[in-house]
Amino acid sequence: MNIGQAASASGVSAKMIRYYEQVGLIASPSRTEAGYRDYSSDEVHMLRFIRRARDLGFSVEQMTSLLALWSDRSRASSDVKRFAMTHVAELERKMRALRAMAETLRHLAKTCHGDERPNCPIIEELSSGHEAAAPKPRRAASRRYGAH
Template sequence: MKIGQVAEVSGLPAKTIRYYESIGLIEPAGRTSSGYRAYQEKDIETLKFIQRARSLGFSINEVSALLTLWNDRNRASSQVKELAKHHVADMDRKIAELQSMKNTLSNLIEKCQGDHRPDCPILNDFAQTDR
């Protein structure tokens, strides 16, 4: 299979697949006689695995760790669980931060008339020096 088809079935852009190879996340693919990348079933499964993990927000480094665990028949499931829990904790932190920023800004928006007049509580708040 050539990279274009692999891109379709894996859900990852061809460009991204080449990138993953370039940073060493995946093994260099085999090549046809003319130099095109040639993928095996196993490679495609790996790329699908990566796509799935990335879509859940794991970083490339985390995905790399997950791949290692996946390929280690004897790993303890606790290792995977720990990694996943860390990631959930990260997401929780980000959600809380976004929520807090959103709440603050929403409050300011409510106070702003939003008409043709220049007076704006949002800008006034940003400009407030004593907070």
Template sequence: MNIGTAAAHSGVPAKTIRYYESVGLIQPADRTASGYRVYGEQDVETLRFVQRARSLGFSVEDVGSLLALWRDRSRTSAEVKALARHRVEDIDRKITELTEMRETLLHLMERCKGDERPECPILQGLAGKTA
């Protein structure tokens, strides 16, 4: 199948497939005599795997590690779990950061009257001044 069909079956845009090939995340596709990429079912399965891992926020580098583990039948599940644990820790850190950002903005909003006057504690807070 061509790249458009592989993209449709995998849910990965053709441009992204080319990118994944260029950074070595996936193997370059075989080519026809006229230079068109040709993909098989295994390629589509790999692209689906990559797409699911990326949708969970794994970096391209981590997806490469996950692909290697997926292909390695002698791997241990502990190796896979360690990567997943690291990703969960990253998510937890981001949740904490987002919660702190939300609380700061809510605090600034509470101090802002939101009326016709130019004084604005939100802008003062963003400027680093005590609101």
């Protein structure tokens, strides 16, 4: 199976597959004589695993750990559960931060007439308002919501 076929079979784009190989998430597959990557069904299976993990918001680093947990037949299910719940906590923290922002802005917008006049409580709040909306999230990938 070449990379294009592996991509459509797994739902991970060819570009991303190469990227995951480059950063060491997956091993280099064997090559055809022409130098094309050649994927086994096990490798495609792993790519599908990766796509599902990614869809649940796991980072590449976390996926490395997940793959290790997957292949370690002797690890306890509590190891996996702990790992998952740590991630859930992080997701929920970010979620709450986004919700707080949305709510603050929504409340502000509700008090704005939204007509042709310039007077606007949203701008006024930004200009001289109270302090922030949210407990902020933290994540390496997004410094914006980063730091402790």
